[in-house]
Amino acid sequence: MIDYSSIEKKWQAEWEKARIFEPEPSDKKPFMVTAAFPYVNTALHIGHLRTYGTADALARYKRMRGYNVLYPMGFHATGTPILAFAKRIQKGDSELIRELKIFHIPDDEIKKMVTPEYIAEYFVKTVEKDMRTSGLSVDWRRKLVSIEPIFGKFIEWQFKILNEKGYLTKGKHPVGWCPNENNAVGMHDTQHDVEPEIEEETAIKFKVDGEDASFICSTYRPETLDGVTNIFVNEGSTYVLCRMDGENFYVSKSAANILSYQRGVEVSRELPGKELLSKKAINPFNNEVVPVFPGYFVKESLGTGVVMSVPAHAPFDYAAIERLKASGYNTGEIRYKRIIDVQIGRSLSDVSVGEAKPVHVDLPSLAYLEVLHTDVNAIDDMLEFATKLQYREESHWGKMLVKGYEGMSEPEAREKIKKQMVDSGKAIMIYIVQNAPVKCRCGYDVVVKIVDNQWFLNYGDPKWKEMVRQNFEQMRILPPKARNGFAAAIDWIDLRAVARSQGLGTRLPVDKSVIIESLSDSTIYPAFYTIISLIRNVDVEKLRPEFFDYVYLGKGGVDEVAKTTGIEYETIKRCRDSFAYWYQETSRHSGPDLIFNHLTMYMFNHTAIFDKAYWPKQIVVNGMVMSEGEKMSKSLGNIIPLVDGAERIGIDPLRIVETTSADLLSDSEYSESSVNGVKERLEYLKSVIDNIAGYESGEFKHIDYWLYSKINRKIERATAAMDALELRDYATDVLYNSIIELKRYFDRGGSNGTVLREYLQNVALMLQPVAPHISEELHHSLGNEGFAALEKWPIPDSSMISEKVESEEELVTASLDDIKRAWELVTKKSPDKRPSRVSLVVASDWKRRAHGELAKSKDVGKTIASLRADGVSPEAAAKYVGKIAKEMNRLREVSTTEEDEFKALGEAKGYLEKALGAEVAVEMESKSKSARAERAAPLKPSIEIIF
């Protein structure tokens, strides 16, 4: 058994002692690998190995390919999560404590986690330890934490530049807001961690006839305005007349309160809903005067509490009006007006619609109730269903009938009408919490507030976008299929709020009252790794913008900067050199969840700040890790802390399973069985190496050449796979196929120590990227000195790759297979017959020529003629060529000769006899008298089973 734990500890200590992962600029080609730094609210679990292990695999591979490789690491602590974390600990939150216990965090440590600073300190320590346990080839001298003052200086400089370039702007922005605590709330601040989903609604002003006031109706479908027949209010609710933006409005009392966070609202007086029923309203779209009805379904707390009624296109509206009529309410004459044309029920299958045919196609909402086998008295859930169906079909396939918008699709008309109404002052946009009620941790309902002094980064800036697109074209995205996602993200990203009033982090230089939001302060930090270890001893206050200007932008001169900042000349110069060196070639790694935020912001900020030469070169996105078919999560309790995994399973097997068991972008699957499979294979490799001394060298046999061919082909393929970071393909070749090949080699009597040693030496080295410890151990077991981690990546010897040798080996396998099949069929049908001997006949060389010629000429006649000219009998030539002509387009040249095949099968005779338990004879067709000999084809000898 391999003792992973002690092997890992041993090599980690050796690497550390030799400081082999602490690179400095040199004349070698640089390669810098960075992975998204972890947020410090948890220890690592085995799933984290996916991203960090993939990045490490690339780092180690590139190192072996002769690059000077830098793989630095830092820690993210800015933002609100550890603030909330500290509060929860203060309150003794049992759920959180239970989660921490999964990671074996001792009680006395948990007790101390009442300040975010301590939490950060604790997890920085823990995660670094976890990463060291993982055997990552990280240069720990460059460690940084995003809440360090030194980091703050760097961020301040970054935002100073962004501001100077005009990318920092100020404006209005809707946010989730707690009216009680008076601050913005995000997901981390709500009960059950619910994200308040903010949605925009159009609120249409319906002037009250004869009054200086309007109803204001919120709606998702302003395009249906032309179909409004009346206004609905809840007659049992309290309404107010209020003043907003210099106009008077009727809204529900609770709506007035909610709206007051978005606009200035002054309540003039309260009134019961009933009082509104006597009023008339003017539709701003078509100036029709419409009445006000009581709507049983109107909720005062939703939107404005006043609803415009479009009965032809809203089942609720239609049902409410019909029920009013039925109850004897005087509605006056209602003229239902169809404004969207669509094939009703088209998305439903015939089965669910059954016999129901929409009769009232001029009144779509009724027609929708009809296809659903119901009517105006349906329960609310049914009406809700009909509403959704109608809305979906109309917006998907509907064509507008409204004058001026004829034939338009609904979404297009919606945007046009919305814009027209808002621009002409007939409507305003309001925001609602779409998934209301969302409760703040303090217990109050979250509302939407429009913050008007919000700072944004204007990622929508066309010139900026253009720069990013330009760089993106040059960039390498791995895997290539993630490329479309990035292109979409670059197009989509727009204004992004960059400041918050709370949380840990750096204050915005242009407005010290706010803190830079935590994703925005971690976009160009990889550049900071290149210099941080050089300025650790510099007084933080000396890190003035002039310093960074020189280091990152080459502005000014070293003397000048040394004078203004007081930093030593040599330090400044080394920083500039270090940045300019390492940033030539970079690779950024993360999970796919960061494509639409961090990774895109990474591209934008780099292009905004740095010179072209230092723009991003490569981004790698990898999938996540699933555990036994389920997503790993603390609440499911299926998290395996990294320390446990290292101890119970071993880091190398874990790294192999997680980084190589799926496509780069697909989620990989951790399971006991997959880990065991990997371990068995590693054990097998080790056992062969442990016994290597027992194999003597000698003259090479066919199977030795075969193994040479295999190893060199393997190197070729593994190298190509690593270049594309296709770790799954790489591992299939290097690990899984190696086992199969070795077993076959021994099966076929292979026993040459020289060949085996070379094979294993290469396999051991090629395991280095994903299984660095085992690789190191095997490398040394083979008697090598020096670190595998620093060895040259194997180079294939293409002269040893032989199509012919491999074909011959396949010939043996395929023949054995065919013999078994035929054998079985014969003995099944005649159980009393006992075959005693098998005779194989390999095909004459003229048949090989036939293949080659036919493949080239595609001409049956010509091929036959050419064979006859060579002295082949006309009958045999015609018969054979006729047979192979059927698969003319699949024919290939054959690399073996009759002689080759004869020899190969001859050498394998012993093997075949053992496998079959019968005598085997091999003949050449040109010399055979067997009746079945003519059936022989290249690489497919004829078989005769003799009884």
Added chain:
RNA sequence: GCAGGGGUGGCAGAGCCUGGCCAAAUGCGACGGGCUUAGGACCCGUUUCCUUUAGUGGAUGCAAGAGUUCAAAUCUCUUCCCCUGCACCA
């Protein structure tokens, strides 16, 4: 709704870009056999249907439908369904 990624055999999951060697790798499961006192492990075989007393031939088949082609899991179009993201949150 918008954007991105998908839909393959009992399951998981390759193949699709670059059409033919694909009844479709590999792993798991199931079944049969070997080994064993027995179980596990291991080894061999089977795992769409029909056909074949010699290594075979055929049908159906990769979400559904249509198209392009001598040839489609693979290319094009349409439809249906699933997953992820949609922001101030790391």
